[in-house]
């Protein structure tokens with residue numbers, strides 16, 4: 001999975017700066033024929049918009065664009081789920097045409113299905129990684145829900161996504177199947193997704209992020225050979241500024257960061273973003 005951080009710093013939701021305790025994940029689909037996540041990232045980075053989500057999954061590449069810090073309160077559900085759930089949008093095929101409400105026609109079913117498959121598989125990987133990071137059980141009632149299910153539960157507005165897309169394209173995807181796929185992906189099996197670029201890290205090597213700088217001020221922080229205190233030590237890191245190129249969940253820290261130098265991983269709990 002390739003993840004690019006591109007926070008919507010000009011969006012009023014970002015500026016309001018409220019945090020949540022993450023209790024679940026809500027899956028959305030954008031509801032318009034636009035496969036390019038970068039278009040949303042660009043258009044939503046402004047004030048005066050009453051919507052903001054945590055991420056968009058690109059329909060052509062499967063790349064995840066993270067647009068809010070995960071524990072930021074988003075404006076994605078139109079209901080109480082904003083207080084508890086991370087919201088992620090899957091982009092939709094260019095070859096569909098909405099004819100009213102959630103109904104659409106499709107000029108190229110094969111291409112549309114390929115886009116739906118790509119975003120579905122990337123969403124499975126992303127949700128598996130977030131479940132690990134926030135210690136969530138994907139099969140527990142109400143943890144992973146679609147916008148549509150959120151509406152039925154009374155915690156989201158009256159939308160039908162993303163099931164409306166899956167059903168009309170005849171993909172066979174369901175939210176129950178999605179939750180099972182997330183559970184399987186957490187165990188390290190069940191999902192095979194080809195990285196969209198050669199440098200995308202997968203599995204135990206964490207998710208590639210846009211490189212950023214952190215400052216380490218303590219002198220007793222270990223470098224680990226992998227993302228977790230269960231990995232071997234590689235000496236102490238000297239206080240200073242370092243570049244982080246990948247992130248991962250792992251034992252003993254809220255989040256682990258991979259050092260650009262290749263020396264290993266450090267707990268980001270002891271590093272401040274510069």
Ligand SMILES: [Zn+2]
Pocket residue numbers: 027028029076147159161
């Ligand atoms: Zn939605």
